[in-house]
Amino acid sequence: MTRKVIIVGAGPGDPELITLKGKKAIEEADIIVYAGSLVNREILKYNKKNAKIYNSATMDLEEIVKVMVEGVEKGLKVVRLHTGDPSIYGAIKEQIDELKKYNIDVEIIPGVTSLSAAASSLKVELTLPKVSQTVIITRPEGRTPMPERENLRELAKHGSTMAIFLGVSMIDKVVSQLIEGGYRRDTPVAVVYKASWKEEKIVRGTLEDIVPKVKEANIRKTALIIVGDVLDPKDYDYSKLYDKDFETEYRKRKL
Template sequence: MDDCKKVVIVGAGPGDPELITLKGKKAIENADVIIYAGSLVNKELLKYNKKNARIYNSATMDLEEIVKIMVENVKKGLNVVRLHTGDPSIYGAIKEQIDELKKHGIDVEIIPGVTSLFAAAASLKVELTLPDVSQTVIITRPEGRTPMPEKEKLRDLAKHNATMAIYLGVSMIDKVCRELIEGGYKEDTPVAVVYHASWEDEKIIVGTLKDIAEKVKKEGIKKTALIIVGEVLNPRHYAYSKLYDKEFEHEYRKKK
């Protein structure tokens, strides 16, 4: 496959235009054509472009239209960037784009980005994995128009009582909380809902599985928000990491 015949898929990050990678910023700067997820990507990122690129908003387009624009412009020898929100590997719908491009002999390069989960954790000033609390992070979504595979429904995942990050679920937060409690989380499990993590209009709502739904509805939040569930948000106790324990030896440090 010709190396020049490729589309660069860039993770735009969570919203703050400074939370894009240097490599992703460089790709935007050099793009002749940019197709961006207009309903989710901060338009400020488009200002990084130095070539007066043609801009397409994929929010109004279907897969066939998106692929057609990419193929036509790659075949003209132009630099094509597909700008996805967060990191494209999480709910990015990139697999189908990659497969369609392959049919035209076009490869892709993927530049990862900061997902909203990590921007939200930074805003909350929390560590998602705490010793004696949770060493596992489950990234998932509730069942909606997209069905969930067997054994991946929220009530099935809840039995682990791990830290859980729930995308695309704030519009059905009552159902989300009910299923998590039915699955095994206690009603007083801490929950944080972060709207527009890292954007200027970011909003953080904290509560428990028992009361978070009412708090979110009172704020009128219905989309572009992440739900984080777990004791790591407000731990009753946790152990300090052994990594910096003076009694803990490893190859770079001997016990004092």
């Protein structure tokens, strides 16, 4: 039997936005270590085996790894449940490396990101022809330092669509750096609090007025900031994908 831990992306919050594969892993788990500060507890109800549940919000890395290793050593099915997709700000690399020390492998089941959920709630396409074909996923510097080349001022120079995680608590600083980097003051902004949750809240504005709007809405954490003209495009081109004058491998041009 393969010695492994299954790392599952729980999705953005809505219990129905977990993948079928992720749901199956939770159903069959004997031990679940979940990110309690962010994962919707409703997702834990999918478990059918009365699994032992651990909330990693109250644990350090050593404690988390100890629980997972002991479970694997006993031949139990261990699931490490992360929010959204574990590949984005999931802190999984360090867990993988620690598990390797015990000859334990991992299987990673991707999830729906909060960015995908936020874009769906906003009913926007993050990449529009003639507007933006690039999405930058980033965060402002906090306790985790940022490489100088990746600070918000530098990234803002591209003028592309930007999704900023972990930044709503310092929205003043974020906005200042984006403007200093080159975004227009009238660039559209949307702040989505708890995308896909029942308590989801959306605040729209521009870099000029988003700060007071966010503060008035009392949003201080668990929110994503999306910046860019794709949120309110004044002009864009239709894609070539369905253009009747554009040939593809599957569709010939109509004469």
